[in-house]
Amino acid sequence: MDAEFNGTFITLGGFVDLDKYRYLYFVILLTLYILILFTNCTIICLIWIHRNLHEPMYIFIAALSLNSLLFSTAIYPKICIDVLSQKQTISHSACMFQYFLYYSFAGSDFLLLSAMSYDRYVSICKPLHYPTIMGKRTVIVLLTLAWFLPACEVVVATVISSQQKLCGFTTGGIFCNNTFFRLHCVKSAFLTVYGLFVMMNFLVVPSMFILFTYIKIFIITYHSCAEVRKKAAETCLPHLMVLFSFICLVLFDVIVARLESDLSKIVRLIMTLQIVVYNPLFNPIMYGVKMKAIWKHIKRLFCRLVNKRI
Template sequence: MMNNVSVITIFYLSGLNDKMNHRLILFSLTLLCYCAILLVNISLILTIISDKNLHEPMYILLCTFCINGLYGTTGFFPKFLWDLLSPVHVISYSGCLVQALVMYSYACSDLSFLAVMAYDRYVAICRPLQYHSIMSRQKLIKLVCFSWLTPFCIIGTNIYLTSRVKLCSPYITKLFCVNWIIVSLACFPAETIVNNIVAYITILIYVFHVFFIVWSYICLVKTCANSVENRAKFMQTCVPHLITLITFIFTLLFDIMYIRYGSKNLPQPLQNFIAMEILVIPPLMNPLIYGFKLTKIQKKFVGHITFRIK
């Protein structure tokens, strides 16, 4: 065991079967999916940036939310597309840590943005007279920085601790690098105690995010129950956020439950889909949900299409 310590400079990703058939078809479908994700997110981002009427906290948060989706998918799809055309699926040690950092910080940032967006809707509906003073430009910048930098620092700490662990195997049974799998390759399990403690603290922090979102919506529902105007606001601006939240939480919990309790006897393609879903479903669905539901964005899209037809 000691002979293998500190010699791992490359990881082998075994999520793809070397003998897998129809690789070109899968490559084409994956490329099409990635292009669709890029198209819907970039379209929404450019729509919000180009229209001054959309320079409001809710839309700016939505814009940064979509940028985070692009950040997360870019950490996965280019490498995966390359692997689909490559006979050997490898990644450097440092590249693996960077990919794990991107994957985890993307997911945590998504949850942070959902919490901030829930807070924004709470203030807009429950405290409308104070909305502009509470959600000032300075406050908005701080919330956006919090949603990006805090997860990056927390996950960065986890990845740094992982980088100090001595590993005895270069094989990762996934399509991409996952921090907990890297830690599980440790030569000496006692070395991972601090990693596990920090990982549990990280989980608790983001469980608190979920509780905060639930609390926000309890307040929103109570406020909207007695007001027709507030119910209309809720249906217009909160329902897209709620659908986005449910989609994200469902895909995240499904992935976590599979990691914890899933059968390793499932077909490899199904295991791969479960691993990929959080990188496909939320980034693709979120811009579509908001684009179809939010009136201002709808009108902007229709205006662009009408102008181009003329």
């Protein structure tokens, strides 16, 4: 069976009018990938270089940007190659690896957002205990769990899915996600139940935790002075906006996987592209513009670059 799967190639049939718009697709996708690399690397480097940004809140932001880089790199290079190729195919093993990376990094995003909400909760609701609770060891543990736990759970689904016999070899997507399960000869009840379990762990539970922490933050700040409310709004609003956008994109992924046959090809393509474009590009822009400490360093960086050219 392994030898059979190793020789199996999956056709990615989610592109629309590829022969007509091949080079336009390539230019747009390559430009987006470069923008994602540039914006996220800028955030990471600024936080790495400036010591005043070596705080848990900014470390989590850097981790989120790094996660966006890894997530995008698992998707974009292959898509760019595909739009220039005559055949849009991927080997079964490579498809499984891309599936693993896609959902591992997506799960890590939610856990990183949960860690950030916990950091804001401690900072605003328990300021005197903040240095003790959010020490270096706590940050390392939270970062390790955010990347390790999703990988451990997603690898189970990946291994089981890789052992399923295929009766179809053309998927309606442009990369490997849950739509791949439609190619199985027999729908696995275990994968369905396990998928719901993973979704509970990395979507529902973190979202409920974040909601709980922000309710507590709202209650504390409501009874505090205007200065505290302003500080809470500056640090919490970008976080909530990123969380809301990410939940919407996860719902897109679920809708595309569940209603693939009921959606037109162009609608599937648009929704799929939003999943891999919007969040990796939105995160660094949102944190870079809305977080004053980061925005200050970004303005200084661009001023230096402009002065050098002059």
